[in-house]
Each structure stands twice: as structure tokens, then as C-alpha cells.
Amino acid sequence: MPILLPRCLYRPIGGKSAQARGTLLAASMLGGTLLGAAFQVHHAHAQIRPVHVGTGTSVSQKDPVTFQADTVSYDNAQGIVTWSGNVQIWQNDHVLRADTVTYDRNTGIAAARGNVAIVEADGTVLFSDYAELSNGMRDGIMTRLHALMADNAKLAANGMRRTGARINDLTRAVYTACEICAKNPTRPPFWQLRAYDAIDDTEHKRIEFRDAYLDMFGIPVMYLPVFSMSDPSVRRQSGFLTPGITPHDRYLGAYVTIPYYWVIDGQSDLTVQGLFSTRTGPQVSSQYRNVFNWGTLNILAGLAYDTHRQGAYINTFGNTVGSANEHGVQGFLFAQGKASITREWRTGMNINVATSANYMRDYRVTGYGQEMLSSNVFLEGFGTGSYSRLDAQAYQGLNQGVIRNNDLPWVLPHYAFSYFGQPDAWGGRLSLDTNDFYVYRNDGVSDQRAQISANWDRPFRNRLGQLWKLTLHLESAIHRATSLNQQPLYALTTTRRAAVTGQVLPTVALKMNWPFLRSFQHGNGTQILEPIAQIIAAPNTGNSVTRNMPNEDSLSYEFTDSTLFALNRYPGTDRLDGGLRGNFGVHANWTWDGHEIDTLVGESVQEHITHNRIPYSGLNHHLSDVVARARIAPNRYVDFTGRTRVDPYAGRIDFGDALFSTGVEHFRITGGYVYEPVTPYYYYATNLQTSGPPAAYYVRTNELTLGASTNWSGYSLSGFVRRSLSRKEFVSMGGNAGYQNDCFAFNVMYIKQYTSIGGEQRNSTVMFTLTFKTIGAFGIHG
Numbered sequence: 001m002p003i004l005l006p007r008c009l010y011r012p013i014g015g016k017s018a019q020a021r022g023t024l025l026a027a028s029m030l031g032g033t034l035l036g037a038a039f040q041v042h043h044a045h046a047q048i049r050p051v052h053v054g055t056g057t058s059v060s061q062k063d064p065v066t067f068q069a070d071t072v073s074y075d076n077a078q079g080i081v082t083w084s085g086n087v088q089i090w091q092n093d094h095v096l097r098a099d100t101v102t103y104d105r106n107t108g109i110a111a112a113r114g115n116v117a118i119v120e121a122d123g124t125v126l127f128s129d130y131a132e133l134s135n136g137m138r139d140g141i142m143t144r145l146h147a148l149m150a151d152n153a154k155l156a157a158n159g160m161r162r163t164g165a166r167i168n169d170l171t172r173a174v175y176t177a178c179e180i181c182a183k184n185p186t187r188p189p190f191w192q193l194r195a196y197d198a199i200d201d202t203e204h205k206r207i208e209f210r211d212a213y214l215d216m217f218g219i220p221v222m223y224l225p226v227f228s229m230s231d232p233s234v235r236r237q238s239g240f241l242t243p244g245i246t247p248h249d250r251y252l253g254a255y256v257t258i259p260y261y262w263v264i265d266g267q268s269d270l271t272v273q274g275l276f277s278t279r280t281g282p283q284v285s286s287q288y289r290n291v292f293n294w295g296t297l298n299i300l301a302g303l304a305y306d307t308h309r310q311g312a313y314i315n316t317f318g319n320t321v322g323s324a325n326e327h328g329v330q331g332f333l334f335a336q337g338k339a340s341i342t343r344e345w346r347t348g349m350n351i352n353v354a355t356s357a358n359y360m361r362d363y364r365v366t367g368y369g370q371e372m373l374s375s376n377v378f379l380e381g382f383g384t385g386s387y388s389r390l391d392a393q394a395y396q397g398l399n400q401g402v403i404r405n406n407d408l409p410w411v412l413p414h415y416a417f418s419y420f421g422q423p424d425a426w427g428g429r430l431s432l433d434t435n436d437f438y439v440y441r442n443d444g445v446s447d448q449r450a451q452i453s454a455n456w457d458r459p460f461r462n463r464l465g466q467l468w469k470l471t472l473h474l475e476s477a478i479h480r481a482t483s484l485n486q487q488p489l490y491a492l493t494t495t496r497r498a499a500v501t502g503q504v505l506p507t508v509a510l511k512m513n514w515p516f517l518r519s520f521q522h523g524n525g526t527q528i529l530e531p532i533a534q535i536i537a538a539p540n541t542g543n544s545v546t547r548n549m550p551n552e553d554s555l556s557y558e559f560t561d562s563t564l565f566a567l568n569r570y571p572g573t574d575r576l577d578g579g580l581r582g583n584f585g586v587h588a589n590w591t592w593d594g595h596e597i598d599t600l601v602g603e604s605v606q607e608h609i610t611h612n613r614i615p616y617s618g619l620n621h622h623l624s625d626v627v628a629r630a631r632i633a634p635n636r637y638v639d640f641t642g643r644t645r646v647d648p649y650a651g652r653i654d655f656g657d658a659l660f661s662t663g664v665e666h667f668r669i670t671g672g673y674v675y676e677p678v679t680p681y682y683y684y685a686t687n688l689q690t691s692g693p694p695a696a697y698y699v700r701t702n703e704l705t706l707g708a709s710t711n712w713s714g715y716s717l718s719g720f721v722r723r724s725l726s727r728k729e730f731v732s733m734g735g736n737a738g739y740q741n742d743c744f745a746f747n748v749m750y751i752k753q754y755t756s757i758g759g760e761q762r763n764s765t766v767m768f769t770l771t772f773k774t775i776g777a778f779g780i781h782g
Contacts, residue, residue, distance in 0.1 A: 188218030253279035281305030525592030
């Protein structure tokens with residue numbers, strides 16, 4: 001006659017849902033150095049491996065229970081059913097294995113003996129010698145319990161008592177996320193938490209250790225009266241996060257941060273952090289995050305009472321900069337959000353504002369050290385070969401050493417459109433671009449611009465192997481501007497402070513690439529020698545057209561190898577390269593056995609010379625400076641890239657930079673060098689009607705950076721130094737040392753800043769960080 005088994009026997013131990021199982025049963029194990037050995041033995045005998053299955057399935061009273069065993073016996077008189085030999089019982093995603101399982105229908109107690117293994121729905125695997133369960137597995141005891149949990153975490157205890165499927169009491173508990181040594185399982189893991197007892201709260205998914213020690217290599221290094229942590233299977237859980245402690249800071253003194261994390265729902269959360277220091281007032285900051293079906297939202301804000309008062313200082317241009325209204329109640333707001341309207345259109349915002357730069361410096365708010373904060377709101381659309389964007393922009397200066405906040409513009413609004421067409425009947429492609437805006441300044445030129453660029457490219461080749469490209473280009477714009485005598489234009493006429501101006505510049509260009517190819521090293525290497533020539537014809541507009549035209553996007557001019565064949569070497573379109581000119585160069589490339597040498601040397605010749613460009617432009621004569629680039633990677637141990645611009649008339653280098661890297665598998669040296677004879681700060685400084693660029697403009701940039709790094713078997717060490725050769729002083733230096741394995745990471749970082757940025761003085765920063773897998777990171781900053 002068939003045996004009817006009470007299905008409540010196979011209800012998952014201790015929980016309402018399978019999602020909670022991983023931590024509920026995982027909370028009982030063996031202690032001390034026996035953790036590894038016992039875990040290995042049980043794991044081998046049960047021959048069960050963790051399987052990650054669905055976490056949303058719970059065992060119900062109506063779901064069928066399936067079992068198999070070598071033998072089944074029952075005693076009707078005593079009401080006892082016994083399964084023996086390779087017993088396997090499963091319901092949904094829950095599996096129980098044991099040598100013997102006995103169920104007493106009179107008392108409702110089930111007893112599993114010998115190599116007991118339970119696989120939970122969340123992937124947790126439990127091992128025990130003996131388990132006695134009752135009340136539909138809501139209550140019970142287990143001896144010599146071991147569990148393999150999420151993220152390779154392991155928990156062991158001498159015994160466990162389960163109450164109401166919510167609380168698991170563990171005795172002599174040990175927890176670690178480190179691998180157990182396969183050759184010597186009795187060896188202590190790299191780190192472990194060893195507690196007199198522990199409580200696994202399955203309802204709130206937390207494990208609390210009491211009277212615990214943190215052991216490193218089996219040696220106690222820290223005593224913890226109480227330590228609470230989230231279950232390793234938990235990815236998001238409300239509660240206090242690891243506090244931060246900094247023993248010393250130039251502006252805050254000693255301070256502590258206490259963060260609290262709140263899981264609002266499945267798609268949003270909030271982190272609130274309090275900062276308390278010895279030198280200034282407290283700060284409260286918070287971060288709210290939400291992921292919608294149609295977009296994202298991230299808001300970071302802070303409010304503090306800053307008692308630090310910064311004294312006045314002299315900035316780069318000799319102006320006195322004060323700090324009025326930069327203490328007392330201060331705050332910041334950083335907000336980013338995106339929302340999809342349709343498949344082709346979306347809108348968003350990036351708001352970044354702070355009451356003062358000194359407040360950001362004092363409280364180490366992210367973003368300090370940048371030149372400015374920028375904010376915008378936008379609407380953008382995507383099409384086949386086209387892009388459209390409407391936005392509004394605002395800026396806040398953070399470095400009063402080189403930027404006056406009143407000089408920065410408001411862009412209300414700005415519109416950009418770009419179109420790149422398909423090949424037409426003549427084999428060419430048409431592209432259209434427009435960049436239109438209204439710029440407003442409290443102190444400076446305010447202007448409106450409507451602009452359009454049209455470009456048509458037609459590539460072709462001939463029988464000689466020459467690659468040709470014909471370009472027809474048209475630039476047009478119209479401006480309406482006021483306060484032309486102020487920055488950044490400083491129009492030389494003071495009688496004309498408002499004007500409507502425009503420009504139209506058609507350009508025709510023809511470029512030829514003629515590559516010659518040969519092989520060497522019996523076909524294993526290739527060489528390319530490629531002469532390049534280009535002729536560009538456009539009206540020579542000169543300075544007379546643009547002297548009263550605002551300049552918002554072409555304040556710099558760059559003539560290097562990257563712009564040698566560009567139609568316009570200004571970064572924008574408010575200033576254009578006109579006239580008749582030719583560009584020529586030679587490109588060469590050698591590649592063999594995966595190694596490479598690539599070079600380019602070129603020059604430009606121009607009919608008309610524009611002398612009022614930025615000094616050291618490289619185009620002050622009919623024949624320009626020589627520009628060159630070289631990349632050398634002869635083997636996997638060396639990699640070098642360098643660029644330069646040489647003035648043959650003065651016999652000097654007007655620009656140069658280089659990057660190099662060399663080393664072997666576990667050791668690397670890197671470096672960088674930059675040289676430029678001027679520093680373009682003039683935009684922020686002086687009225688060009690009365691004087692030239694400030695003295696700071698002619699300060700050379702001549703800097704060298706060197707770094708070295710090594711790593712070996714989890715250990716890492718690196719360092720860098722940056723020095724200004726022109727000022728004969730260091731800019732910054734620092735280093736980093738660390739160790740990382742499968743369950744632990746240690747890192748110490750040191751950075752020293754020698755320069756002053758805005759009102760910030762020279763300072764040093766040291767940071768220690770300890771990371772324990774599944775537990776968290778602990779750091780000290782000073």
C-alpha cells in the first residue's frame with residue numbers, strides 16, 4: 001500500500017521564501033582551525049556542488065514531494081517511516097540528501113543522519129552529521145554544521161538551534177570568504193571571524209556575531225564584542241555602512257563619517273551620511289538613486305556649517321581674491337537624470353552647483369580641483385545619420401586663481417544638429433552641421449549666433465594607386481553682439497560696442513595619398529611609404545572681417561601633426577583659416593612580427609600670413625614650422641610615442657610631448673613629457689585694448705612625469721613623480737602599495753601636492769584601506 005508522507009516535512013527550513021534560505025541555514029558551523037578540514041570532508045562525502053537556481057520559488061503544502069532511496073521501511077505500530085541508503089528527497093528547488101532519514105508521524109520529528117546535505121533554492125549548500133527537524137522544519141537542531149554560501153563564503157558551527165524558521169542560534173561559529181587549502185585543510189584561512197556564538201536573523205537577513213575575534217592566519221588581531229553583517233546573498237539591505245575615520249586633515253582636523261543606507265524599494269535607495277570634525281561644523285550629505293523603466297535619476301547633495309575662514313591671496317594675474325560669503329551655511333547639489341520620451345528622443349539634466357569653492361575644498365566634496373562646474377538640461381534625438389540636441393548651459397568657476405566667475409557665460413539656449421548622408425549618384429557624401437546659441441555674460445560680450453556648415457567629400461583613385469579626396473566646404477554664420485569692448489573679444493574700437501556681423505567662407509580642397517608597399521623578412525614584414533599632399537583654396541578674409549565678431553569657440557589655435565591636413569585649425573568656427581595654402585608630408589610605417597614603427601613628418605606653405613594669431617602658432621612665415629610624430633614599438637618591452645613642432649627660422653622647438661612605457665611582465669616604467677612656450681591664461685585676465693597678454697601667459701610649460709609599477713602574486717607597488725622643469729620644483733608625487741587575494745585586499749596610498757590651486761595650500765594625503773570579501777571595506781584617511 002502506498003505511503004502517504006506529510007508534505008510539511010519538506011518545507012524549507014526556517015523561512016517564508018527561498019530567497020531567505022541562503023542565510024538562514026548557512027548560519028551554523030564548526031569552529032577554529034577545523035573549519036577547513038570538516039568542510040572538505042562533508043563536501044566530498046555528500047558530492048553536492050552549489051547550484052544557482054531561482055530564488056523566487058517557495059515550497060508550498062500542495063507541491064509534490066519526491067524521494068528515492070535504496071530501501072524504505074515503515075512500522076505502522078510505531079508510526080515510523082525510514083529511508084536508508086543514498087536517500088534523496090526534493091520538492092521544487094530544495095534537495096535533501098542523507099544516508100538515513102527517519103520520520104516519526106506521532107511527534108512530527110524527522111531525523112537525518114550520515115553525510116546530511118541540503119541544497120537551498122538560492123544556491124546555499126548545507127552539510128551536517130545529524131539534523132533533527134520538527135514543526136514542518138520550522139524548528140530543529142543540527143550538529144557539526146557547515147555551509148557553502150554566496151560569493152564562496154563559508155560558515156561553520158558546532159551546533160545550531162532553529163526557532164520559528166526565523167532565528168538560528170549558533171555555537172562556536174566561524175565565518176570566512178577565503179579558499180580552504182586543498183593540500184592542508186586544517187590550515188587556518190587567510191582571515192576568519194571566530195565567535196563564541198552567533199545569531200542568524202533570517203527575517204532581516206543579518207548575521208550577528210558576539211564575543212568575536214578577527215583572526216589573520218589563525219592569529220587573533222582584533223576583538224569585537226559585537227559584530228553585525230548582512231547575509232552574503234544580500235545585495236541591497238538597509239542599515240549603517242562602515243564608518244570612516246580620518247585622524248588628520250588640513251581643513252577638517254580629525255573627523256568621522258557615519259553613513260546609513262536605506263533600500264526604499266527594488267529600484268531606488270537613499271544614502272545619508274553625517275560628518276563630524278574637530279575644526280569646523282558638521283555636514284549632512286545624501287545620495288538618492290532611482291532606476292525607472294524609462295530613465296535614471298541620481299541626486300547627491302550636502303549641507304554644512306563651515307567655520308573655516310580663508311584669507312585673501314594674490315592670484316596668477318596679480319589680482320586680490322577674497323573669500324567673502326564662503327563660510328557659514330554652505331551646500332552643494334549634483335543631480336543627473338535621463339528620461340526616454342520615445343525610441344528616438346530623450347531628455348536629461350546635469351546640475352552641478354555649490355555655494356563656494358572653498359566649501360568644496362574644506363569638506364573634500366568631489367569635483368574640487370577642476371577649473372569649473374558645468375550644468376545643463378537637454379533634449380536630444382537620434383535618427384539614421386542624424387543627431388539633434390537642444391540644451392541650456394551654465395558654469396561656475398572653482399579656481400579663482402585663473403578664472404573670474406563673473407566672466408563665465410550662460411548659454412540660453414544652444415542648438416546643435418548634425419547630418420551625414422548616404423553616397424549620392426556622384427559617389428560623394430554630404431554632411432550638414434549647425435551650432436546656434438545665445439550667450440549671456442554679466443561681465444563681457446553677450447551675443448547670438450546662427451551658423452551652418454556644409455561639406456561634400458568625393459573619394460576616388462587612379463591607376464597609379466593614388467587615393468584622392470575632393471572636398472567642397474562652406475562655412476557661414478551671423479552674429480549679433482553687445483559689449484564688444486569687453487572680454488573675451490576686447491574689440492579695439494571703443495566707439496562700436498554693439499554690432500551685427502557675419503561671415504561666409506567657401507573652401508575647396510584636394511588631398512592625395514600615394515602609398516607604396518613592400519614586404520621584407522621573407523614576407524613576415526611590411527613597409528608603407530606614403531607621400532601626402534593637399535591644396536586648400538579659400539578667400540583670405542583676414543582680421544578685418546572678424547575684428548568685431550565675437551569669439552566663443554576659437555580661443556586657441558593648434559598646429560600639430562593632428563591638424564596638419566585640417567581645413568580649419570581652430571577648434572570652432574568663430575575664427576576660420578582662409579587663403580591659399582598647401583600641406584604636404586610623408587607617412588611611413590614598418591610592421592614585422594607584431595612590432596611597429598610609425599612616423600609622420602609634414603609642413604604647410606601659405607600664400608597669406610596672419611600675424612595676429614596666438615604667439616608661437618607655428619604659422620608666422622610662408623613656410624610653416626615642421627611638425628612630426630613617431631610611434632616606436634619594436635617589441636613588447638618598449639612603447640614610445642612623441643610629437644613635436646620645430647621652428648626652423650629661430651632654431652627652436654615650439655611644442656613637444658612624449659609618452660613612453662618600458663618593462664617586463666611584472667615591472668613597468670612609464671613616463672610623459674610636455675613642453676609649450678606659453679600658457680594661454682590671457683582669456684581670463686587683461687583688456688587687450690590697453691596691454692598685451694599678462695606675464696603669466698608667457699610662463700613656459702615644461703614638465704616631466706615618471707612612474708613605475710610592479711605586481712607579483714597578488715602584491716602591487718607603484719609610484720610617480722611630476723616635476724616642473726621650467727619652475728625647478730615638484731608639482732606632485734605619490735605612491736601606492738597593496739596586496740590582494742581571493743578574499744582580502746590591503747591598500748595604502750600617499751599623494752603629496754606641492755602647488756596651490758585657488759586657495760588650497762600644499763598638502764599631503766595618506767589613505768589605508770582594508771577590504772574583507774562579503775563584509776566590506778575599512779579605511780583611514782589622513
